[in-house]
Amino acid sequence: MPTDNSRNRQLNRRSYLSLAGAAALGVASSSGTAAATHSLNDDYGTVVDIVDAGADPEGGESITPVLREVADDDTLVKFPPGRYYMDEQFRFTGFSNFGLASNGATIVPASYEEFDGPQYRLFRLGVDYDPGVDLHIENFTIDQTAADTGIRAFHVEVDDGLVVRDVDVVGEHDSGTWGPGLFNITSSSGSGLVENFRAPDGGTYSARTPGDLRWGPTGIIVDVNHRGTIEFRDCELGGFPDNGLYVSDDDGQVVVRGGEYRNSRAASIRLAGQNSYVRGAMVVVDRNREYDVNQRGIRLENGSGLSVFDTTIRLDAANGAAVSVQNSADSAWLSGLSISVDGDEPNHGVVVSPEAGETVLLHSDIEQRTPGGYGLWTKAGSNSERAVAEYCTFTGSVGDDTARAAIRADRDNTQIRAVTIDQISTRYRHGIELTGDDCFLYGGRYISGGYPVVNVGDDTWMEELTAGSTGGREAVQLYDQSSGVTIKESVLENGIEDRGSAGLRTYLNEYP
Numbered sequence: 001m002p003t004d005n006s007r008n009r010q011l012n013r014r015s016y017l018s019l020a021g022a023a024a025l026g027v028a029s030s031s032g033t034a035a036a037t038h039s040l041n042d043d044y045g046t047v048v049d050i051v052d053a054g055a056d057p058e059g060g061e062s063i064t065p066v067l068r069e070v071a072d073d074d075t076l077v078k079f080p081p082g083r084y085y086m087d088e089q090f091r092f093t094g095f096s097n098f099g100l101a102s103n104g105a106t107i108v109p110a111s112y113e114e115f116d117g118p119q120y121r122l123f124r125l126g127v128d129y130d131p132g133v134d135l136h137i138e139n140f141t142i143d144q145t146a147a148d149t150g151i152r153a154f155h156v157e158v159d160d161g162l163v164v165r166d167v168d169v170v171g172e173h174d175s176g177t178w179g180p181g182l183f184n185i186t187s188s189s190g191s192g193l194v195e196n197f198r199a200p201d202g203g204t205y206s207a208r209t210p211g212d213l214r215w216g217p218t219g220i221i222v223d224v225n226h227r228g229t230i231e232f233r234d235c236e237l238g239g240f241p242d243n244g245l246y247v248s249d250d251d252g253q254v255v256v257r258g259g260e261y262r263n264s265r266a267a268s269i270r271l272a273g274q275n276s277y278v279r280g281a282m283v284v285v286d287r288n289r290e291y292d293v294n295q296r297g298i299r300l301e302n303g304s305g306l307s308v309f310d311t312t313i314r315l316d317a318a319n320g321a322a323v324s325v326q327n328s329a330d331s332a333w334l335s336g337l338s339i340s341v342d343g344d345e346p347n348h349g350v351v352v353s354p355e356a357g358e359t360v361l362l363h364s365d366i367e368q369r370t371p372g373g374y375g376l377w378t379k380a381g382s383n384s385e386r387a388v389a390e391y392c393t394f395t396g397s398v399g400d401d402t403a404r405a406a407i408r409a410d411r412d413n414t415q416i417r418a419v420t421i422d423q424i425s426t427r428y429r430h431g432i433e434l435t436g437d438d439c440f441l442y443g444g445r446y447i448s449g450g451y452p453v454v455n456v457g458d459d460t461w462m463e464e465l466t467a468g469s470t471g472g473r474e475a476v477q478l479y480d481q482s483s484g485v486t487i488k489e490s491v492l493e494n495g496i497e498d499r500g501s502a503g504l505r506t507y508l509n510e511y512p
Contacts, residue, residue: 050070051082086107089118107143120151121152131184164195167198168198172204179217184223195235199238218244226252228252238263244261244267257280268285281312283314285320297321325351331357333360337364341366341367346372348375349373353381359388362390378408379410380435387409405431416439439457451497452467455476459485461486465487469494476492488506496511
């Protein structure tokens with residue numbers, strides 16, 4: 001039962017609300033609010049017009065007291081067009097079948113100094129120890145364009161049955177408090193949808209706000225109380241001082257489908273959980289503010305079966321990797337990525353951390369236009385699970401300041417199959433550098449300004465490669481630290497430069 005509303009309202013109050021709902025239904029064809037929400041009316045026993053219930057639609061008086069009066073189970077609260085002022089939190093928990101819907105309503109928060117009570121949230125709907133069930137929120141604008149009015153618009157924790165649709169947060173979040181949204185599904189069997197939740201103006205760092213939140217707000221959070229499945233569909237987030245979409249739990253599933261995520265500090269999307277995935281999103285970094293460092297595109301951690309499909313990651317002002325697979329990611333699958341990396345400093349495409357689990361990169365294109373940086377970097381560690389790149393291209397005018405290879409394989413058991421490398425703009429830019437042991441190269445075309453293949457590791461197997469250097473170097477360079485290398489049935493322009501590798505075996509190769 002709801003914990004924040006009386007269960008003993010008098011019958012005449014309830015009857016009044018029912019009559020108000022019936023009146024709204026009766027004018028569904030002509031009333032803007034009713035027209036927008038008529039499809040929801042039949043889902044609720046009580047339908048309330050908040051203006052009829054006493055709310056001020058012109059922004060003169062706070063509507064929070066009215067919300068407390070009308071909120072109840074099996075109730076839809078409808079907002080006619082207007083501007084609705086809020087200067088304190090509306091908290092409603094333990095509910096069953098509650099809705100908020102409008103046709104052009106704008107919620108206007110009070111400023112940080114004028115907000116009554118903790119300056120954290122406008123709507124707190126459910127808590128982890130007393131969540132709601134069946135919540136519908138639709139078609140609101142949150143106007144945060146006035147100074148110091150940034151605040152969490154919706155803090156939602158429900159067991160099941162969440163729908164949030166068409167919410168626009170307008171204005172930069174500049175108060176140094178929690179960011180626009182938190183959404184958790186608290187039951188492992190529950191599910192929810194957040195669609196077209198947009199906060200494109202991002203947030204300001206706390207150093208420049210009245211609040212004292214570390215760094216500053218996050219765009220949307222799914223935290224450790226999430227247990228079920230939630231989908232974020234066609235959402236939009238601008239640059240936030242922390243992460244854009246931040247998923248921290250490792251139990252539930254989070255699906256990100258479509259949408260655009262830009263310029264957040266730690267990552268525009270930080271994904272975690274079980275079988276969570278991103279599909280068809282656009283991730284962009286094209287702005288670096290004073291405190292914006294290491295702006296990764298997508299960061300995968302805390303979970304298994306983490307995937308990114310058919311997603312464009314465009315780093316026009318790169319200072320962090322496009323995709324970072326962290327140590328706590330037990331497994332990751334990356335397919336159909338289009339990655340471009342531009343900037344004045346060396347930077348990377350896909351980075352696999354030392355203790356990350358099996359990571360597979362398929363059918364993806366990575367283009368770099370930086371002074372240096374790896375398109376793919378598998379870092380060395382104690383985790384022996386494989387890292388794979390297959391049917392990928394690595395192109396672009398990349399310099400040789402540092403990180404001088406399209407692929408750097410420091411991880412043992414790195415497997416590279418049927419890739420195309422074409423990076424020829426500088427004479428010391430290599431195709432692939434192999435320092436890990438038991439690495440495997442099969443098929444593919446390696447063209448670079450420097451050495452196409454540089455090997456330092458032991459027991460490397462190379463088969464059916466085509467490799468050549470526009471700088472006139474040998475196709476393969478072997479260091480004396482390496483041993484047990486096998487090169488088979490490959491076309492190696494200018495041959496092999498062997499600096500003392502032990503136990504080299506070659507079979508049926510061509511050396512044009």
